[in-house]
Amino acid sequence: MKRKFFGTLYNTYSFFSLYANIDQFKYEEAQIPIENRQELDRWILSELNTLIDKVNEFYEDYEPTRATRAISDFVQEKLSNWYVRLSRRRFWKGEYQQDKIAAYQTLYECLLTVAKLAAPVAPFYTDKLYQDLIQNTQTEGFDSIHLSDFPVANKAAIDLILENRINKARNITSLALSLRKKEQIKVASTT
Numbered sequence: 001m002k003r004k005f006f007g008t009l010y011n012t013y014s015f016f017s018l019y020a021n022i023d024q025f026k027y028e029e030a031q032i033p034i035e036n037r038q039e040l041d042r043w044i045l046s047e048l049n050t051l052i053d054k055v056n057e058f059y060e061d062y063e064p065t066r067a068t069r070a071i072s073d074f075v076q077e078k079l080s081n082w083y084v085r086l087s088r089r090r091f092w093k094g095e096y097q098q099d100k101i102a103a104y105q106t107l108y109e110c111l112l113t114v115a116k117l118a119a120p121v122a123p124f125y126t127d128k129l130y131q132d133l134i135q136n137t138q139t140e141g142f143d144s145i146h147l148s149d150f151p152v153a154n155k156a157a158i159d160l161i162l163e164n165r166i167n168k169a170r171n172i173t174s175l176a177l178s179l180r181k182k183e184q185i186k187v188a189s190t191t
Contacts, residue, residue: 071117111129
């Protein structure tokens with residue numbers, strides 16, 4: 001759990017922090033509407049809001065193990081292995097304009113929300129992550145994550161058709177990678 005969840009979450013935050021500092025992202029720009037963001041942004045925000053619903057349900061049913069598994073799966077498989085991996089070039093290249101700002105806003109929202117969702121089961125780690133996230137952005141004025149509002153799903157951001165379509169692509173990619181590994185076929189260099 002330490003390496004898989006906390007390590008992945010830390011690495012995702014470190015990636016965000018590195019490029020946000022380079023571009024001096026402070027969340028001062030107006031919120032870019034979800035419908036004006038790339039499909040990948042809309043997908044991860046949909047998955048995030050679906051996660052909020054699930055985690056709230058699990059906590060209400062006194063099922064913290066199911067809640068933490070859902071959060072961990074989101075961070076490892078969806079946020080880190082898919083969203084960040086496919087969005088890296090948006091952070092690395094290009095001018096600091098709408099697309100790059102949308103990527104920062106999307107990743108920031110995911111990290112902040114995940115911290116809040118995990119706060120009941122990882123209080124100290126998530127409070128540190130929360131403090132680090134809001135330090136330069138001042139998006140919230142709470143002294144602690146435990147004083148902030150618990151996330152409520154934005155139903156308008158949930159697009160189950162988009163989630164299903166992207167998740168099918170993720171499954172196909174995963175199957176292809178496992179077949180390639182089984183047959184010991186190396187990835188061809190593109191250089």
